[in-house]
Amino acid sequence: MSNSENPVVAVKQGKLKGSLKKCLDGSSYYSFKGIPYAQPPVGKLRFKDPLPVQPWEGVRDASEHGPVCPQYDMVTADFVEGDEDCLYLNVYTKNLQPGSKIPTMVYVHGGAFLSGSGNSETYGPEFLFKNDVIIVTLNYRLEALGFLCLNTPDVPGNAGMKDQVLALRWIKENISKFGGDPDNITLFGESAGSAAVTAHMLSPMSQGLFHRAIAQSGVCLSYWSIAHNPVERAFRVGKVFGFDTDNPYKLADSLRSLPVMELAKISMKVRTEDEKYRGLPIYLTPTIEKKFDGVESFLTEDPMDLLLAGKVQKVPLLLGYNSGEAMLMVNDHVRKIDILNKEPSYLLPRDVATKVSREKMIELGARVKEYYVGNKDFSKDNVRPIIDLHTDINFTYQMQRFLHFYNSLAPTYMYVFNCTTELNMLKQVLGMSKLEGACHAEDLFYLFCSEMSRQHYESHEHVRAVVDRLTKYWTDFAKTGNPTPTKEGVEWLPYTSSNREYMILDHQDKMANYAAKERVEFWNKIYSDAGLPTITKSTL
Numbered sequence: 001m002s003n004s005e006n007p008v009v010a011v012k013q014g015k016l017k018g019s020l021k022k023c024l025d026g027s028s029y030y031s032f033k034g035i036p037y038a039q040p041p042v043g044k045l046r047f048k049d050p051l052p053v054q055p056w057e058g059v060r061d062a063s064e065h066g067p068v069c070p071q072y073d074m075v076t077a078d079f080v081e082g083d084e085d086c087l088y089l090n091v092y093t094k095n096l097q098p099g100s101k102i103p104t105m106v107y108v109h110g111g112a113f114l115s116g117s118g119n120s121e122t123y124g125p126e127f128l129f130k131n132d133v134i135i136v137t138l139n140y141r142l143e144a145l146g147f148l149c150l151n152t153p154d155v156p157g158n159a160g161m162k163d164q165v166l167a168l169r170w171i172k173e174n175i176s177k178f179g180g181d182p183d184n185i186t187l188f189g190e191s192a193g194s195a196a197v198t199a200h201m202l203s204p205m206s207q208g209l210f211h212r213a214i215a216q217s218g219v220c221l222s223y224w225s226i227a228h229n230p231v232e233r234a235f236r237v238g239k240v241f242g243f244d245t246d247n248p249y250k251l252a253d254s255l256r257s258l259p260v261m262e263l264a265k266i267s268m269k270v271r272t273e274d275e276k277y278r279g280l281p282i283y284l285t286p287t288i289e290k291k292f293d294g295v296e297s298f299l300t301e302d303p304m305d306l307l308l309a310g311k312v313q314k315v316p317l318l319l320g321y322n323s324g325e326a327m328l329m330v331n332d333h334v335r336k337i338d339i340l341n342k343e344p345s346y347l348l349p350r351d352v353a354t355k356v357s358r359e360k361m362i363e364l365g366a367r368v369k370e371y372y373v374g375n376k377d378f379s380k381d382n383v384r385p386i387i388d389l390h391t392d393i394n395f396t397y398q399m400q401r402f403l404h405f406y407n408s409l410a411p412t413y414m415y416v417f418n419c420t421t422e423l424n425m426l427k428q429v430l431g432m433s434k435l436e437g438a439c440h441a442e443d444l445f446y447l448f449c450s451e452m453s454r455q456h457y458e459s460h461e462h463v464r465a466v467v468d469r470l471t472k473y474w475t476d477f478a479k480t481g482n483p484t485p486t487k488e489g490v491e492w493l494p495y496t497s498s499n500r501e502y503m504i505l506d507h508q509d510k511m512a513n514y515a516a517k518e519r520v521e522f523w524n525k526i527y528s529d530a531g532l533p534t535i536t537k538s539t540l
Contacts, residue, residue, distance in 0.1 A: 006063075007096060011035075011174040014056040019063045023094075024126050024449070024457070032091045032178070033120070034066035037170040038163065040085035041141060046256045047148050047155045049296065050087060050166045065090065068117035069142045070264035084145065084260045089138035089167050090118055092125040093178045100179035103186065103479045104134040106171060106210065108164060110191030110218070110441065112282045114143040114267060124449035127457070127467055131475035134180045138167045144237060144263045147284040148255070149230035150248040157230060157287040158298040161203070164196060165298065168209040186478035188214035190444055192282075195225035198402060199286055201313045202306045203298050208313075212481055214474065215319040216443060217395055219402040220303045223350040224280045224394065227287035236270040237263075277339050277346040278353065280329065280394065304533055307405045316481035317406060318474075320415030320502070321399055324437025326390030327383075327430055333390065334380045341377040344369035349393050352530045364526055371522055384435070388519065396516050397523040400500075404535045407495050413483055414495040414502035416515050417443045421463045422456040446470045462507065470505060497535075 007018050007030050018032035038050040045051070066088030068081055095102060107123060109116040116122075118137030125135035140146060146160025172182045187210040189197045195218040200206040202220065220226065227233070235251065238244070241262070243254040255263070267283045275283065289297045306312060333340065340346050345353070345365030353361055372378075372385040403414055417438050420427070423445040427433050445453045446467050456463050473483040473492065483503075484492040490509050493501040500514040514520075520535070527534045 008059060009096060009177050011177050012055075013053055013174075015059040016062040017059050021092075023129050024454070025130070027094070029092060029094045029125070029129060030096055030178075031120075032062040034064055034088045035062055035091065036066065036087065037089050037138070037167045038087040041087060041145070041159070041163075042084045044256065046084070046145065046260075047159060047252060049156075049159060049162050052166065053170075065117075065119045066139065068119065069139055070145065070260050071111075071115040071142050072265040073115070082260075082264060086139050086141065087163055087167075089136055089170070090120065091134065091136050091175075091178050092120075092129070093134045093180065094129065094132065095179035096177075097179050098176050101176075101181035101184070102132065102134050102179045103184045103475070104136060104171065104175050104180040104182075105186045105188060105475070105478050106136045106138070106168065108140075108187065108189030108193035108196045109137070110189065110193040111142070112224075112280070113147060113160065113192045113285045114282070116142070116192075122444075122448065122450055124454075126449035126454070127447060127471050128475060130468065131472055133475050133478055134175065134178060136171055136175070138164065140164050140167070142264075143284045144255075144266050145260070147227065147230075147286065148234050148237070149227060149287045149289070150234050150252055151231050151290045152248050152252070153292040153295050154249070155252050156289045156292060156295055156297065157227070158289055161196065161199065161286050161298045162205065162296070164200070165203070165205045165209070168200075168206065172209055183211065184479070185210045186212040186214060188216065188474070188478075189218075190216040190441060191218050192225070192285075194218035195220045195222060196286070199225070199299060199303065201315065201317075202303055202311065205296055205298050206313065210313075210315065212316045212478060213318070214477065215317065215399070217321045217325060217440060219319070219399050220286070221307075221402050222394060222398045224282040225285055226303065227283070227285045228350055228354070230287045233270055233283065237266055240266065240269050274346075274353075277336050277343070278348070279350050281332070304405075307402070308533060310409060312406065312409065314410040316411040316413075316477070318413045318415070318477050318483060319399060319403060320417060320505075321391075321395040322438040322440060322443055323416050323418040324387055324391065324427075324435065325395045325440040326387045327427060327432050327435065327437070327439040328441070329390045329394070330383045330386050330430070330432075333378070333386045334383075337378055337380060341369075347389065347393075348526075352526060352532065355530050355532060360530070364529065368526070383432075387435070387437070392516070392519050392523060397520055397527075400515070400520055401527075401535055403495055404497055405533075407497060411481055412495045413477070413492055414500075414515070415505050416502060418504055418506045419446070419466050421466060422460055423453055423463055423467075425452065443470075447474060466507065469509065473505075
């Protein structure tokens with residue numbers, strides 16, 4: 001190991017040469033980027049479970065990020081970038097002494113399971129670094145490459161989730177070489193990454209690989225986080241390319257023959273008619289696998305069934321969402337607004353719609369529309385009901401539902417992020433700056449350092465105050481399992497099903513009880529009438 005401008009660390013697989021970077025206060029930290037944690041999933045390995053990386057000779061350069069996974073821009077639907085050889089992670093640390101036992105935070109990026117990466121242009125560690133933690137970010141396979149499911153031993157599904165598991169195994173095995181504590185690892189993520197974190201809590205493959213969890217804006221109970229009819233979808237993918245077969249092995253071979261870029265934007269081409277109007281456009285996602293001898297399964301039971309049975313890794317959990325999440329989803333709703341007003345049954349999330357009769361679906365859909373807009377139609381001139389509806393469907397209800405069934409098993413803390421400063425850049429881009437609340441993903445600008453967020457942090461004292469407070473909550477939780485262990489300032493009380501304690505994260509943080517009570521109770525009744533497990537009436 002060297003502490004020079006180009007530090008060298010010896011991990012189990014070989015030597016890595018990193019680089020020296022500067023923190024916000026001018027102090028130094030060590031950056032190791034583009035570390036392979038798996039064999040390149042190319043050729044015959046496409047769609048298959050990942051294999052551990054082979055050892056290398058000599059010193060591997062770890063000064064630059066590895067390629068990102070093939071993906072397209074969700075906004076423009078244009079191809080962006082990517083390489084099928086994409087299974088890399090990044091480690092940022094201030095201390096390379098193996099005995100330092102620094103708490104480690106591993107971040108799983110969001111992006112609807114079809115875009116994103118762990119790169120520092122978006123997820124720079126400098127804000128979190130003020131509180132002496134190690135930050136690890138990672139890439140995993142996306143869309144068809146990561147989530148194609150054929151119910152065969154070769155392609156059972158969940159390759160992208162198993163990528164994350166293999167990364168966690170690599171981290172547990174090697175993090176001490178970077179000064180980290182392999183027995184104090186916090187897994188955190190946002191949006192699809194948050195749903196992935198809660199899925200890891202339920203997966204037997206992930207047991208013992210992390211010790212605390214932070215879930216930001218997503219849980220694996222949400223309809224968009226678990227695949228619907230994944231095998232049928234896989235065959236629809238084949239038909240798009242002219243592979244008209246009912247043999248899953250032939251289909252897999254045929255899809256492996258395609259240029260990878262052809263698979264990087266396939267989701268929207270294989271939607272059903274129902275999916276064009278119902279819910280978010282997220283389709284190739286984690287799945288409930290069929291069991292096979294000799295094949296490790298990530299998830300073989302429904303997440304709710306596992307949660308109800310207590311088959312979950314009982315780790316301290318910090319969970320929450322942003323107050324105006326669905327500002328990001330308004331345009332998608334507006335594009336479909338005439339159909340949604342005419343056929344409000346499309347307003348029901350898929351997990352409800354698939355459990356009830358057509359008549360019941362029509363009845364429940366009418367109730368949803370009436371609740372949010374009364375006897376009027378949804379209108380692009382009044383987007384607040386649209387924001388509330390989609391925030392509730394995709395985040396508010398399912399996250400509180402997860403909390404209800406989990407909080408008795410381990411210490412649990414809930415928040416609602418409501419802060420608005422110059423860092424709420426998505427609201428500005430969407431033209432919604434005057435609306436109250438924080439948009440989906442805007443909490444990330446307060447946790448991770450990018451060029452834009454750094455400029456605002458250095459220029460505005462009120463921005464610094466929020467960033468410093470939020471990152472201290474997150475890192476204190478990572479260190480101790482409690483976001484306010486010293487009880488300085490506002491004490492963050494654990495969530496209980498009786499009082500539903502949560503922290504409102506704003507310019508002035510404060511504790512409150514039962515977030516969005518009326519709206520949660522409305523959705524509780526919808527789910528109850530659909531015969532689905534709900535937050536019990538005894539706790540309302």
